[in-house]
Amino acid sequence: MAYGYITELNENVTREHVRYNNRYGIAIAADIYKHKDLDETKKYPALIVGAPYGGVKEQGPCVYANELAQRGFVALTFDQVHMGESGGEPRNISSPELFAESFSAAVDYLGVKVPYVDREKIGVIGICSSGGFALSAASVDVRIKAVATTSMYDISDIRGMMNLTKEQIDGMKRQLADQRWKDFEDGQQQYVPSFPEIPYPSVDALPETDPITNEWNRFYAVPRGHHSNARGGFTTTSSLAMMQFKCLDYIDEISPRPILFVAGDHAHSRSFSEKAYEKAAEPKELYIVPDAEHIDLYDQVDKIPFDKLEGFFKENLK
Template sequence: MPYGYITELNENVERKHVRYNNRYGLAIAADLYYEKGADQKEGLPALIVGAPYGGVKEQGPAVYANELAQRGFVVLTFDQVYMGESAGEPRHVSSPELFAESFSAAVDYLGVKVPFVDRNKIGAIGICDSAGFVLSAASVDTRIKAVATASMYDITDVRGMMNLSQDQLNEMKDDLAEQRWKDFENGQPEYKPSFPETPYPNVDTLPETDPITNEWQRFYAVPRGFHPNARGNFTTTSSLAMLQFKALDYIKEISPRPILFIYGDRAHSRAYSERAYKLANEPKEKYIVKDAEHIDLYDRVDKIPFEKLELFFNDAFKK
């Protein structure tokens, strides 16, 4: 398989690398997948797949695209701005507004530059933290006709995620404000990656950590999901943006377009899907995968419910 992709491309699937700009003029690196021999004169349904926070298109999105392209969808995966092969300096800066914009930029590209895509049949999938960003995008971009989330995280829910007291929150803000001065003096923002430059040989060689950190490492820090462009984390002061932005404020406005929330019964993150489900208006649906932890829905083709995704989006596009 090509270096960096965590799954082998199916022989019946074509993958083409493309680049396009978002509305801020930042170049986005993306991969376009479609079934070989597909009638490119016909309007085909399309899906956009976003990577987990700090992830890249060669990881989980490639797994989803490879499978869904075999089911008749044109699939676009992309690197977030400031990440992977996309533009943006300094590297590893995180912006919830720009990350949500990336989904709309993908709709721009599919609807204008891919003539065999039916621009009225474009949906999106957010894996992990991309779920929050795609829900934010869909709340204002009505061209996104349906949304599915997998192992959802809402990285903008910093206060809830960390269960911070007011004193802890104030201390965090003070620390981040101090870091801004240090970054300015240094001429570059502080960035501390979470994963090594080269992967550990296997899970048995991983260092001892807490259970959630260990779960991340069992994907990102071993050959299973390792990629040199996805070493985890963002610049330290990126957390300030997450404190200012709430991805789910307008989730109710996605209705009457449908939302599907997929998560594992053993996922440490399941509370995020359940909260978002409660906040959303109908039509909405939960799909709980048996015997699945959070990272299983990144790459486990035996766990990811592709038949359900196919049915969900095809039904949504009929309306």
């Protein structure tokens, strides 16, 4: 299981691969990280770390889990259903309901199958779009005691994110409806990956595109963050699900459980954290990381505020 992880496992941390089913019976592939000297006769707080949209556990989540396990947490990372090593057919389908459910499925597993986890002390961290899915899960799953998001994206805000007019929304619906007919005729769903099967050798070799695409490529399309299970994007008609489901409709119901929003000071996604912060009820905190863009909080350990995350969860998982 060592192949493909974007960071080296710390010598004081162990990683175990596990599998379990969500409540729909779909298998989820996950990794559990813990300090090698952890006394398994005792119970510890646990953190569930969700990957960015289209990402896998071998990317940003392994960076977080590797660090947080050194700090006394049991950390679980996972591949979303229909992604990576998890089950679900067809592949590369995006479902906000199922993606939120994956956080609760991890709570199920940790609380029942891992004897050294204190089931009353489970928190979640959502990186990028997993921030929205984690908040959605926590809005109904009271077993999640604290939530942190980093470089949050609300993928379900497709209308606001793309600043669509009513005419554009109607046109998108028509195109997606037509694609459904074509998918059915073809016997498979259209999927167009965003990133190459083989990474570019360096950032200097990347093609020039728009600034945001350039940023994604500087992580996913080069050795820094490339993984063969994370080619980017989802089936074309997955956008229909995002037009039906709003991750943050009930964010205020997470209270009195706390939320920490972490965003880079010049991240293109910063507004998502700010909007979610405004919608959330107390207790909540918006923490801005200086000199950080969106992808810096995926893997740059000198910029990810691990001291802040450690303090937040140790205080709120007491």
